[in-house]
Amino acid sequence: MTMTMTEQMLADEGCPAMTAKDYRSDVKPVWCPGCGDHGVLLALTKTLAELQLAPEKVSVVSGIGCSSRIPAYLNTYGFHGVHGRSLALATGLKVSRPDQTVLVAGGDGDGFSIGGNHFLHACRRNVDLTYIVMDNQLYGMTKGQASPTSAPDWEKGKLTPGGTGINPFHPLVVALASGANFIARVSGTNANGAVPILKEAIEHPGFSLVHVLSPCITYNREQLDWKKMVRPAPVEATNDPGRAARRLMTDDNLNLGVLYKGDRAPYQPDLRSRGVSVADLEAPFQV
Amino acid sequence: MLKQMEGSMAVAEAVALARPEVICAYPITPQTHIVEGLGEMVKSGQLENCEYINVESEFAALSVGIGSSAAGARTYTATASQGILFMAEAVYNASGMGLPIVMTVGNRAIGAPINIWNDQTDSMSMRDAGWIQLFCETNQEAVDVHIQAFKIAEKLSVPVMVCMDGFILTHAYERIDMPEQAQIDQFLPPFNPRQVLDPANPVSMGAMVGPEAFTEVRYLAHRRQMDALELIPQVAQEYAEIVGRDSGGLISTYKAEDAETLVISLGSVIGTIKDVIDQRREEGEKIGCVAIRSFRPFPIAEIRKACANAKRIVVLEKCFAVGMGGMVASNVRMALSTQPVPVYNVIAGLGGRPITQTSLHNLFNEAAADKLEGLHFLDLNQEVVERELERQRLDECSGSVAENILRDIGAVAASKV
Numbered sequence: 001m002t003m004t005m006t007e008q009m010l011a012d013e014g015c016p017a018m019t020a021k022d023y024r025s026d027v028k029p030v031w032c033p034g035c036g037d038h039g040v041l042l043a044l045t046k047t048l049a050e051l052q053l054a055p056e057k058v059s060v061v062s063g064i065g066c067s068s069r070i071p072a073y074l075n076t077y078g079f080h081g082v083h084g085r086s087l088a089l090a091t092g093l094k095v096s097r098p099d100q101t102v103l104v105a106g107g108d109g110d111g112f113s114i115g116g117n118h119f120l121h122a123c124r125r126n127v128d129l130t131y132i133v134m135d136n137q138l139y140g141m142t143k144g145q146a147s148p149t150s151a152p153d154w155e156k157g158k159l160t161p162g163g164t165g166i167n168p169f170h171p172l173v174v175a176l177a178s179g180a181n182f183i184a185r186v187s188g189t190n191a192n193g194a195v196p197i198l199k200e201a202i203e204h205p206g207f208s209l210v211h212v213l214s215p216c217i218t219y220n221r222e223q224l225d226w227k228k229m230v231r232p233a234p235v236e237a238t239n240d241p242g243r244a245a246r247r248l249m250t251d252d253n254l255n256l257g258v259l260y261k262g263d264r265a266p267y268q269p270d271l272r273s274r275g276v277s278v279a280d281l282e283a284p285f286q287v
Numbered sequence: 288m289l290k291q292m293e294g295s296m297a298v299a300e301a302v303a304l305a306r307p308e309v310i311c312a313y314p315i316t317p318q319t320h321i322v323e324g325l326g327e328m329v330k331s332g333q334l335e336n337c338e339y340i341n342v343e344s345e346f347a348a349l350s351v352g353i354g355s356s357a358a359g360a361r362t363y364t365a366t367a368s369q370g371i372l373f374m375a376e377a378v379y380n381a382s383g384m385g386l387p388i389v390m391t392v393g394n395r396a397i398g399a400p401i402n403i404w405n406d407q408t409d410s411m412s413m414r415d416a417g418w419i420q421l422f423c424e425t426n427q428e429a430v431d432v433h434i435q436a437f438k439i440a441e442k443l444s445v446p447v448m449v450c451m452d453g454f455i456l457t458h459a460y461e462r463i464d465m466p467e468q469a470q471i472d473q474f475l476p477p478f479n480p481r482q483v484l485d486p487a488n489p490v491s492m493g494a495m496v497g498p499e500a501f502t503e504v505r506y507l508a509h510r511r512q513m514d515a516l517e518l519i520p521q522v523a524q525e526y527a528e529i530v531g532r533d534s535g536g537l538i539s540t541y542k543a544e545d546a547e548t549l550v551i552s553l554g555s556v557i558g559t560i561k562d563v564i565d566q567r568r569e570e571g572e573k574i575g576c577v578a579i580r581s582f583r584p585f586p587i588a589e590i591r592k593a594c595a596n597a598k599r600i601v602v603l604e605k606c607f608a609v610g611m612g613g614m615v616a617s618n619v620r621m622a623l624s625t626q627p628v629p630v631y632n633v634i635a636g637l638g639g640r641p642i643t644q645t646s647l648h649n650l651f652n653e654a655a656a657d658k659l660e661g662l663h664f665l666d667l668n669q670e671v672v673e674r675e676l677e678r679q680r681l682d683e684c685s686g687s688v689a690e691n692i693l694r695d696i697g698a699v700a701a702s703k704v
Contacts, residue, residue, distance in 0.1 A: 027699070064369075064401075080401065083369060084344065113343035114313075114373075142314035145323075146341055158323040159312040159341040161330030 006054035018052055020045040027072045034224075036188025036214030037067050037134050043186070043194035044074070044103075044132070050199055051101075058101045061090040063110035066141045067134035067214065070105045084115025087122040087131065094127050098268055101202060102128070108135040112148040112169050119171070123178035126206045128266045132198070133171065133209065134188060136216035136223065144219030156220065171211055172248045176241060176260060181206030183244070183260040184237075185253075188214035189227040193256065200258060206266035213253070226254075233257035288465050294426040294456045297463045298391060299324025301430040303334045304471040305389075305437045307363040308478075309355035310339045311348040315370040316403050317453035318393030322365050345370035349377035349390070356386040357492055361437065361478040364388065367453060368395035368409045375413065382417030382508065384493060385481060387440030387447070389433065390418075394554065394605075395453040396638040400689040404639020405453040406605040407554060411582075411614050417508050419447040419515055420583040422553040424539075426451075426461045431534030432580070434466065435522050437475055442518060443511050444481040450582075452555040452605075454639070466530045474529045512584040519581055537586035539578045540593055542568060546575030548654055549597035551590070551619055552604060553579040556635070556642050560603070563647045574651065579615070587622040594622075599629050601654045603665075605636040612662045629657065635665035671695055 009015045023045040031037045048058060058076035062068035064083035071078025077100070081089045086104050094102045111119055111133050122129065138157065139145040146157030148169035155163050172183050182204040186194035194212070201208040213230060215223035233255035238244050244260035251259070290297075298321050302310075310329075312322035326341075328334035338355070342348050348364045356362040366374065371392060381388050392410040396402040410420060419439060423429040429451045436447040451457060482492065496504055516537065523535025541561050543549055550560050557578040567574050577593045579586070594600055600623065602616035611617065616632035623630060631654055636642045646666050653659045671692055678685045685691065693699045 082398075083373075114345075116343060139314050142316060142319050145314045145319075148343065157341070158319075159314060159326050161326045161339060164341065 004054055004056050006056060010052055010054060018049050018055075020049040023048045023055060023075050025073055025075050029073050030069060031066060032216075032218045034215070034217040035066070036136065036212065036216070037070065039188040039191040039194070040067070040105075040132065040134055040212055040214060041070060041073055043191040043198055044070075046191065046195045047198040047202065048076070050195065051202065053101055057099065058103065059090075059093055059097075060103045060105055061086045061093060062104070063106045063115060064141070065107040065110045065139070066216075067105060067107040068110055084110055084113075085118065086110065087115065087118040087129070090129050091122060091125065091127050094129055095268070098128075102130070103202070104129055104131045106133060107140070107147075108133060108137060108149045108169075108171075109139045109147040112171055116148070116169075120174070120178045123175050123180040123207055123209070126179055126181055126264055126267050128205050128207070128268060130198075130201045130208045130210065132212060134212045134214035135171070136214050136220070137168075138216055138219050140216045140219060154220070170248070171209065172251065172259065173245070175209045176244055176248055179207070179264065180209050180260075181262040181264050181266065182208035182258070183211075183248070184209070184258045185211045185213065185233075185256050187226065187230045187256055188212050190230075190256075197256075197258060204261065206262070206264055230254050230256050233259060237261040239263055288467070290463050290465055291460060292463050293320065294429060294451065294459050294461065295320030295393075296324045297426050297430050297461075297465070298433055298451070298457075299328065300465055301433045302363050302389075303328050304466060304468055305363075305434050305475055306361065306477075307334075307337055308360035309352065309362045310337060311351045311355075311362070311364040312339065312341050313343070313345050313348045313366070313370070315345065315367050316393075317395055317405075317457045318365040318367045318370075318391060320457060321391055321393070325363075345374040346377060349374040349381060349388070352388045352390075353377060353381050353384065353386055356381070356388050357384065357482070359478065359480040359483050361441075362386075362388045363390070365391035365393065367393040368397055368403075371409050371413055372397060375416075378413050378416045378418065380493075381446045383504075385444040385508075385511075387437075387444055387478070387480075389436045389440055389447050389449065391433070392448055392450045393453040393457045394450055402638040403453075405455055406637045406639065407450065407452070408606040408637075410448055410450045411606040413448070414583055414614065417445070417512075418583060419443075419445055419512065419519075419581065421447065421449050421519075421581055422579060423449065423451045423456065424555060424557045424578055426456055426459065427463055427532075428534045429456060430463055430465065431526060431530070431532060434471055434475065435526050435535050438522050438525075439515065439518055441478050441480075442522075443515055445508075445511050445515065450554070455555045464532065470529050474526055515581070515584050516586060516588075535580065537579075537581045538589045538593060539580060541576045541578070543575035543577055543593055545573055545596070547573040547598040548575075548651065549594055549600050550574070550576040550651075551579065551600060551602045551615070552576065553582060553615065554605065556603065556605065559642055559644060560647065563644050563651065566644075567648070567651060572651075572655065574655075582615070582618075585618050585622070590619060590622040591626065594626060594628060597628055599631065599654060599657060601631045601633060601651070601659070603633045603635050603642075603650075607634045607637060631659040631663065632661060633659075633663045633665055640666060
C-alpha cells in the first residue's frame with residue numbers, strides 16, 4: 001500500500017518526529033477537573049508519538065458518555081457513534097481498512113451494559129482492535145447513576161436506591177472467557193505508567209482490552225483513593241488462559257500491568273494481501 | 288397542593304400517586320430526572336410496594352416492563368430519543384401483546400448528528416406502533432395526563448406513551464397543583480389485568496400468529512384505539528370530577544371558534560403560540576389554535592369540527608418525515624381531505640432551535656396573506672444550505688454535511704488537519 005504524505009515525512013530521517021502534542025486537536029475537553037480521562041488522553045497521545053503513527057493511519061471509535069468524547073480531542077480519525085455500538089462499528093472499519101490502527105474508546109456503561117453483547121462477540125471474534133475502557137464505575141454524563149461495575153453497596157447512584165445489590169461485572173474475566181487476546185489494566189491517574197502498556201496493547205495482534213481505572217471524583221469522591229491504592233501486578237503476563245483465569249478471578253481490580261497476552265491468530269480477512277480485489281470477488285456473479 | 292417544582296419531579300410524584308408496582312430505569316437525557324425522582328421516593332419509603340429496577344439499556348427497560356406487566360404488575364418506565372429507537376422492537380411487542388405499560392417520553396431529537404435538545408421526532412417515530420400517544424402542553428398537564436394514562440391503558444389493555452418536551456417541560460420549574468393520594472386512589476382502582484398468570488389455566492403469551500389470524504389481531508388493535516377516542520374524554524371527565532381540573536381530552540382549542548387562521552400544534556410550543564395569538568387578536572386578526580393532546584388515536588372528528596370554519600390551517604410541528612414533510616400535517620390533511628381548506632405545514636424547533644414570538648409573527652403574517660409554501664421550514668438558514676449544496680456540486684467527496692456546516696458557522700475550527 002502506498003504511504004500517505006505524513007508517513008513519507010515520518011520515514012524521512014530529516015523530518016522531526018511527531019510529538020504527543022501533534023496528536024491533540026484544539027478542542028478543549030469537557031471533562032471535570034480530576035477526571036481520570038484527562039490522563040488517558042495524555043497517555044494515548046504519548047503512546048501514538050512513541051509509535052510514530054501517522055494521524056491519518058489511526059481511527060478512534062467511541063460510543064456515548066464522558067469518555068466517548070475522546071475522538072474529538074485527538075487529531076486522528078474519529079468516530080462518535082451510537083451508545084454501546086463502538087465495537088461493532090470498529091469491527092466494520094477494521095475489516096474494510098486493515099491498514100488502519102483502530103482504537104476503540106468508551107466507558108463502563110457504554111461497553112458493559114448497553115453494549116455488553118458486542119463486547120462478548122468482539123472478544124470472541126478477535127479482530128485486531130484495542131479497546132480502551134475508562135471505567136469509573138458509574139454513568140457520569142447523565143450525572144451519577146450506577147453502572148455494571150459499581151460496587152453493590154454504592155448508595156449514591158441515583159437510579160439504585162440502597163445500592164445495586166448485585167455483583168459487579170468483571171470485564172477482565174469476561175474478556176478472557178470470551179476470547180480476548182490481550183488483557184491489561186492501567187490507571188488514568190498515571191499517564192506515564194499507562195504508555196508502555198497501551199503501546200503493547202496496540203502492537204499485540206487481535207483484540208486487546210485495556211481496562212482503565214479512571215476515577216470520577218465528581219460523582220464518587222472515594223475514587224480519589226484509587227491513585228494510592230493501585231499497584232503494579234506482582235507477576236508477569238501469562239499466555240496460559242488457565243493461569244490467567246485464576247489470576248483474574250482473584251484479582252481485586254487494583255493490579256496494573258499486562259495480565260494476559262494470548263497467541264490466538266486475529267480474525268482478519270485481508271483481501272488485498274491475498275491479491276483478491278472486490279472486482280475479482282464480483283467476477284463470478286457477472287451476467 | 289400547590290408546589291413550585293421541576294417538571295420531571297412533578298411527573299415522578301404523579302407516577303408515584305398512581306402506585307406503580309414495577310419501575311424500570313435507565314438514564315437518558317432529558318428524562319433521567321423523572322426516574323431519579325422515583326428512585327428517591329423508593330429510597331425514602333414514600334413510594335412503597337414498588338420494585339424499582341435499574342437495567343442495562345432501554346431495550347432491557349421496556350423488556351423488563353413487558354415481563355412485569357404480563358405478570359399483572361402496574362408498570363412504568365421513561366425514555367427519550369435514541370432510547371426509544373433502541374427499544375423499538377419492545378415498543379411494538381408491548382402493544383401487540385396488549386400490555387398497559389405507561390411510558391414517559393422526554394421528547395428529544397434523534398441523531399445522527401447527535402443532539403440532546405428538544406424536538407418530537409423520537410416519539411413520532413413510534414406513532415404507528417399501537418401505543419396511545421398523549422402530548423402535554425404544560426407540566427400541570429403532564430401531571431394530570433400521567434395519572435389518567437394508567438387508567439386509559441388498563442381499561443383498554445393498551446400501552447400509553449406520555450410525551451412531554453425535553454428540557455422545556457422536563458427541566459422547567461413551574462407551579463404545580465399536585466393531587467392528593469386519596470383523590471387518585473378514588474380515581475384509579477388497582478390494576479385488574481386482562482390476562483393473568485393463572486396456575487389453573489396456564490397460557491403461553493406471545494403466540495405465533497400466521498396469516499390466518501394476523502390481520503384480525505391487528506384490526507382489533509385499531510378498534511381498541513378507536514375505543515380510546517371515546518374513553519380518553521371520559522377519563523378526563525372523571526378526573527376533573529375528582530381532582531377539579533380538566534387536563535385531558537383529545538384536543539383543546541384556544542380562540543378557535545371564529546378563527547380564520549387556525550394553528551394546529553402539540554406540546555409546549557402551544558404556550559408561545561397562545562401568547563402570539565393574544566397579541567394578534569388585539570390587532571383584530573381572527574386567529575386561534577388547536578392543541579392535539581391525543582396524537583394516537585388521531586382525533587379525526589374533533590379536528591374536522593374545530594377546522595370547520597377556518598380559512599386556512601397552519602400545522603406547526605417539531606418533527607419531520609424526511610422525504611415527505613410533516614407527520615402531524617399529513618394526519619391533519621387526511622382528516623380534512625373533504626374540506627377545501629389550505630393546510631400549510633411548518634417544520635419548526637428541530638434539535639432544540641428556539642421558536643420565538645418574532646418568528647411566529649413573521650410566519651403568521653405570511654400565512655394570513657396566503658403566501659406560505661405548502662412545506663415551510665421556520666428560520667431555515669438558507670445561506671448555510673446553499674453553501675453546502677454548492678460544495679456538493681463542486682466536489683463529489685465533499686464530506687460530512689454536519690461537520691461541514693459546523694465549520695461554516697464557526698462552531699468548530701475551520702482548518703482540517
